[in-house]
Amino acid sequence: MSAIHEEERLDQMSNTLKLLGDKTRLTIMKLVDEQECCVCELVEIFKASQPSISQHLRKLKDAGLVKENRKGQWIFYSVNPDSKQNELIRSLLSSLPSQVYKIEELEKKGLRISCG
Amino acid sequence: MSAIHEEERLDQMSNTLKLLGDKTRLTIMKLVDEQECCVCELVEIFKASQPSISQHLRKLKDAGLVKENRKGQWIFYSVNPDSKQNELIRSLLSSLPSQVYKIEELEKKGLRISCG
DNA sequence: TGCGTATATAAGCATATGCTTATATAATGA
């Protein structure tokens, strides 16, 4: 209703879109929406450095878009279903092609982390 | 199906989201989706400089997201319904609050351009 | 406790981005 809220909505959406306007982060989101992944798996999948992936995840986490789940020495990331932007996220990710095959490739190489 | 197309889709979407990850451009898109606007109107609405608005419009046009419609000395911009990203654009804009009130404010100030 | 693995953070750097000012181009109307 009020212009105040309208401004907020525009701010929120543009901030979220800016975050997802990076191919690596957008793909991470799609991937961890389908299957929670730990950092080292993402490093392998994206052929990126560990700090680079870690920094992307930090931005996504700071925005509340992903959540962590520590399992021993690994930290698994997944899409945060309680995010304020969840509707938007759902809509965006639903129109992207599945990235599960990337995880399956990992598995074939024996690089998939599986712990309890 | 193919990983090639999947990569393309991710590229396309992340590029589009990056463009709309700017509050000014996102708002311009919502605005000109509801009512075509010329540059000088946008300058007034956003309290921005003419070159700044012009440069934002250039980016949107280069990406095929908006189209031009010259009327005399003015160039009116509107959302391009034939954009490759039209579905995505429709989805995003539909969840944003109407910006028509900004045009109405212009009208009150007598700054609305109307040329039939 | 100490070592190896996983992850996060800090600092530095090159490039991208969005603004500014200045100028060019295009259209209107006297």
Add this chain to the structure above:
DNA sequence: TCATTATATAAGCATATGCTTATATACGCA
């Protein structure tokens, strides 16, 4: 044709962004 208005483009600059390398922190296990 000339002045005015609208718009686009170019160049320069400050800040943002995403990577790198180096280092810190956290956990598991011997």
